[in-house]
Amino acid sequence: MSDETTTTSSAEANDGVDDAVLTVEHVDSGYGDAQVLDDLSLALADGEVACLIGPNGAGKSTVLKTVFGMLQPWTGHVRFRGADIGGMAPEDIVREGIGYVPQTENVFGSLTIEENLRMGGVARDDDLTPVIDDLYDRFPILAEKRRANANTLSGGQRQVLAFARALVMEPDVLLIDEPSAGLAPNTADEVFEDVLAVNDLGTAILMVEQNAKKGLAISDRGYVLDQGTVRFEDDADALLDNPEVSRLYLGG
Amino acid sequence: MALLEYIANGLVFSSIIVLASVGLSLVYSIADFANFAHGDTMTVGAYAALVAFGVIGGLGAEILGLPLGFFVALAVGIVVAAVVAILTHKLVYEPLDIDSIGLLITSIGVAFVYRAVIQLGFGAQVTEFDIQVLRPIDALLPLGVRMTLHDVAILVSAVVLVTALHVLLQYTDLGRKMRATADNPDLARVSGIRTDRIKLWTWLIGAGLAGAGGGFLGLYSSVSPRMGFNILLVVFAAVILGGIGSIYGAMLGGFLIGMIDQLTPLLTDVGIPIGTEYSYAIAFVIMVAVLLVRPNGIASEVGS
Numbered sequence A: 001m002s003d004e005t006t007t008t009s010s011a012e013a014n015d016g017v018d019d020a021v022l023t024v025e026h027v028d029s030g031y032g033d034a035q036v037l038d039d040l041s042l043a044l045a046d047g048e049v050a051c052l053i054g055p056n057g058a059g060k061s062t063v064l065k066t067v068f069g070m071l072q073p074w075t076g077h078v079r080f081r082g083a084d085i086g087g088m089a090p091e092d093i094v095r096e097g098i099g100y101v102p103q104t105e106n107v108f109g110s111l112t113i114e115e116n117l118r119m120g121g122v123a124r125d126d127d128l129t130p131v132i133d134d135l136y137d138r139f140p141i142l143a144e145k146r147r148a149n150a151n152t153l154s155g156g157q158r159q160v161l162a163f164a165r166a167l168v169m170e171p172d173v174l175l176i177d178e179p180s181a182g183l184a185p186n187t188a189d190e191v192f193e194d195v196l197a198v199n200d201l202g203t204a205i206l207m208v209e210q211n212a213k214k215g216l217a218i219s220d221r222g223y224v225l226d227q228g229t230v231r232f233e234d235d236a237d238a239l240l241d242n243p244e245v246s247r248l249y250l251g252g
Numbered sequence B: 001m002a003l004l005e006y007i008a009n010g011l012v013f014s015s016i017i018v019l020a021s022v023g024l025s026l027v028y029s030i031a032d033f034a035n036f037a038h039g040d041t042m043t044v045g046a047y048a049a050l051v052a053f054g055v056i057g058g059l060g061a062e063i064l065g066l067p068l069g070f071f072v073a074l075a076v077g078i079v080v081a082a083v084v085a086i087l088t089h090k091l092v093y094e095p096l097d098i099d100s101i102g103l104l105i106t107s108i109g110v111a112f113v114y115r116a117v118i119q120l121g122f123g124a125q126v127t128e129f130d131i132q133v134l135r136p137i138d139a140l141l142p143l144g145v146r147m148t149l150h151d152v153a154i155l156v157s158a159v160v161l162v163t164a165l166h167v168l169l170q171y172t173d174l175g176r177k178m179r180a181t182a183d184n185p186d187l188a189r190v191s192g193i194r195t196d197r198i199k200l201w202t203w204l205i206g207a208g209l210a211g212a213g214g215g216f217l218g219l220y221s222s223v224s225p226r227m228g229f230n231i232l233l234v235v236f237a238a239v240i241l242g243g244i245g246s247i248y249g250a251m252l253g254g255f256l257i258g259m260i261d262q263l264t265p266l267l268t269d270v271g272i273p274i275g276t277e278y279s280y281a282i283a284f285v286i287m288v289a290v291l292l293v294r295p296n297g298i299a300s301e302v303g304s
Helices: A060-067 A090-096 A113-120 A129-138 A140-144 A155-167 A185-200 A212-217 A236-241 A243-249 B002-031 B038-056 B068-093 B100-122 B138-143 B149-171 B173-183 B185-190 B195-220 B227-242 B247-263 B265-269 B276-293
Strands: A020-031 A034-045 A049-053 A075-080 A098-101 A173-177 A204-208 A221-226 A229-235
Touching (some): A034 A049, A034 A075, A034 A204, A049 A060, A049 A212, A090 B185, A113 A155, A113 B173, A140 A155, A155 A185, A185 A204, A221 A236, A221 A243, A236 A243, B002 B038, B038 B227, B195 B227, B227 B276, B247 B276
Parallel strands (some): A049 A204
Antiparallel strands (some): A020 A034, A020 A075
């Protein structure tokens, strides 16, 4: 899809990421016949927060959808703890220990908060009550509104519910697509704090974020995507300080 | 008081429409297409019940003026309708990689196939359940209501089935998964729900209810190869009026359309020369009027 040459800083077989829990290796993927990802590789270390940034159409959300089985990798591998999960269905991948929070429509609007959380745990065999009670302790707003339908929540509260639904499975890795999309700046900051709170529990997070500076600011690692492939990969702080990244992707 | 009689008739007719409309809406909400074979699924249920009743007979005991054998036959009709729908889903709809409009058109073809097979087996003539027609209930006659125990049986059965569906949807794991899948199928899969299985359950329940509706429609009027198809437009009107895809909307829509249909004689009673032959037309006019105010149906959520 692209005849541009990749920059030297592009990821090559994920060197530099020790103890990777999730790796994407030389993946092409897309919708129907339209290719979006082009030989994309990245890795997420156990317990870290990694952020994918880049312009619209760079393929950021496509990476998450391919990892989570909403799209099939055309070539290459997606590995979780070494096992190839490329091509598995979402309902199976969630049982492996990966969670996914879509960007939009990420709650069941016509179900109550409690029912949303119960749906988050359908793949668990044990009693959900203690897990859900834990989540209520962590996110009191959900406890308060447990009997209300999710479509009565504000944008920020919905995002919290979307996280909580995914956390019922206690995943090792959580994929989050643009957590701050459509939120007022203050609310977005609160949601980023929630992302960090989730990470504090030991969950590694791979996040797509339109607001590149804020996204990188709370991340350990960053990937700059452009035209379906990784152009820059580094510690998040280093990317923020990189003049080229700054000029091209962070708006100066 | 003719009005009371019309209302009583409306309750009975609504019962049949509600059973059909709830099933249609359920399938729409999860299989994501308007199933034009739903009416003929009712016919399948009616004929299966008819055959089963012929085989097993009355079985002695009576419930609400109906032989026990009729209820057993009705159960057979429900099962056969459900099995036929699941086979159709597995053999026809699922292998087709087409959008919801394509599935809709396919379902019209499926409807023709159901009807043709029934006609091949049973001929085009109108038949009836071999159950004696009852006299109206004496206690209701002073009120001007001519209602038989069979009518009561239809009403009670519909209330039981719809209540059971409500309990299933609200208080069971399967019901919550069905609602979640209807609400947002992608998120349902992301949450780990095996939506393929939920879809099968939905076909089973939706077509089963259609089979029950068909059996009762056969008891209420008669059994013929076109019975389900003839009522399908009314059922669609009910579903659209309530808000397509909404189960509770379909209950309300089915109730209203059935009522409006049976209240039509009221017009001639008050001197407006519009006969009962226009009852469906009036139901449709009211449906259009409601949609002008609430384009997504009565039960649609405003602004979401």
